[in-house]
Amino acid sequence: MAESVLSQTFYPSPGGQELPLRLFSTAGAPRGAVLLFHGGGWLAGGPAMFDAHGRMLADRGLLVASAGYRLLGQGAASLADCVDDAVAAAGFFTALAAGYGLGPERIGLGGGSAGGQLALAAVLSRGVGAGALALFNPALDLRAPLPALTGSDQPLYTVLGLDAAAAGALSPMAMVGPGAPPCLIQHGTADRVVPIGQARRFQQAMVAAGNRCRLVEYDGADHGFFNPGAANADGVDNADGVDWCAATADVAAGFLLEHLKTARGAG
Structure with a gap:
């Protein structure tokens, strides 16, 4: 199989900026597509954080994009601005994927941590169409x-400058309902930022609403375990020798290709 090629383009943000979108493709016709949003607590990070996954997913037959978005204090006045950018990026990528013969039902959305929240909000709250969701320790x-972030029993929204009502409107847990696309969550059991209990409750709520939601747990893995070179919760290298970056890419590729190929119009 041909190696993936990285290119970069820009999409228009509702805030007036041109924001980066990194694209991974191969010479062959893609079997599906996925748009990813990076983590960093809505305060930091960039689309290059998904470069390793972008290459591996593209090598497995997917057209892959990783989108930047306005960060809080760096163009985004609120978390809603970040969600607006996610929706705009999805629209741009849908048009781009159409040039490869892929309709919206052949496109998945995903992200890590804060980016997982953005992908879920775009699909579950803002009506962005997606054939599947692939999430990595998403903020749910x-x-x-979240004591690991707030230093107390304060909820995460207090750090983000939100009130309880706004937090409820932007929380994926409050968005669960019937009709969601198939969803994959990969999460570490030792995550100290987004505890595994959140992922378990979300998965249960999705299934109770009649949706397909698969939770894959990684024993001893901390937050961000899917990134290249991530360590265990105790700070040492992954003791069992598993490359969690490659493993999570394999699981995500299998899930996406399974569900996107059965979408309407798939070849």
Whole structure:
């Protein structure tokens, strides 16, 4: 199989900026597509954070994009601005993927941590069409206490400058309902930022609403375990020798290709 090629373009943000979108493709016709949003607590990070996954997913037959978005304090006045950018990026990528013969039902959305929240908000709250969701330790409940980030039992939304009502409107846990696309969550059991309990509750809520939601747990893995070179929760290298970056890319590729190929119009 041909190696993936990285290119970069820009999409128009509702805030007036041109924001980066990194694209991974191969010479062959893609079997599906996925748009990813990076993590960093809505305060930091950039689309290059998904370069490793972008290459591996593209090598497995997907057209892959990783989008930047306005960060809080750096163009985004609120978390809603970040969601607006995610929706705009999805629209831009949908048009781009159409040039490869891929309709919206052949496109998945995903992201890590804060980026997972953006992907979920775009699909579950803002009506962005997607054939599947692929998430890596996503932030699922902005109303839950997160001592690792707040230093107390304060919920995450207090750090983000939100009130309880706004946090509820932006929390994926509050968005669960019937009709969601198939969803994959990969999460570490030792995550100290977004505890595994959040992922388990979200998965249960999705299934109870009649949706397909698969949760894959990685024993001993901390937050961000899917990034290249990530360590265990105790700060040492992954003791079992598994390359979590490659493993999570394999699982995500299999899930996406399974569900996107069965979408309407798939070849």
